[in-house]
Amino acid sequence: xxxxxxxxxxxxxxxxxxxxxxxxxxxxxxxxxxxxxxxxxxxxxxxxxxxxxxxxxxxxxxxxxxxxxxxxxxxxxxxxxxxxxxxxxxxxxxxxxxxxxxxxxxxxxxxxxxxxxxxxxxxxxxxxxxxxxxxx
Numbered sequence: 001x002x003x004x005x006x007x008x009x010x011x012x013x014x015x016x017x018x019x020x021x022x023x024x025x026x027x028x029x030x031x032x033x034x035x036x037x038x039x040x041x042x043x044x045x046x047x048x049x050x051x052x053x054x055x056x057x058x059x060x061x062x063x064x065x066x067x068x069x070x071x072x073x074x075x076x077x078x079x080x081x082x083x084x085x086x087x088x089x090x091x092x093x094x095x096x097x098x099x100x101x102x103x104x105x106x107x108x109x110x111x112x113x114x115x116x117x118x119x120x121x122x123x124x125x126x127x128x129x130x131x132x133x134x135x136x
Contacts, residue, residue, distance in 0.1 A: 044103070047107055048107065048110075050107075050111070066112075067112075069111045069112070070108050070111055070112070073094075073104055074104055074107055074108040074111065075108070077090055077101060077104045077105050077108060078105070078108045078109075078112070078120060078124075079124075080093075081105060081117060081120060082120050082121050082123075082124040087101045087102055087105060088101075108120075
């Protein structure tokens with residue numbers, strides 16, 4: 001990840017110096033792809049850390065779990081799971097992979113300080129027997 005910006009600068013310098021060969025363009029494309037992957041991995045790591053810190057603060061009693069701690073997508077996935085919908089059907093609804101929905105669900109559970117689907121259902125029931133309305 002550290003090398004990507006340096007590599008990008010070197011590849012751009014080659015192009016600016018007039019080296020527009022297929023190899024130079026391919027190297028630049030590879031570097032840009034690596035930067036995109038690094039950015040995506042970093043974004044996922046940050047989300048996981050946010051969930052871990054939220055779960056830690058709930059676990060230590062510093063805060064109570066709250067739906068306001070969740071992003072819109074996390075809250076919506078949690079609501080649908082609490083209503084009994086499968087992760088696979090939720091993934092079809094949002095037109096993303098089941099793995100993506102699974103990750104969003106795990107982050108939501110962590111932020112709420114929960115460990116299972118059943119705990120999530122109980123969490124929603126304790127707040128009035130159903131799911132709270134979500135933002136449009």
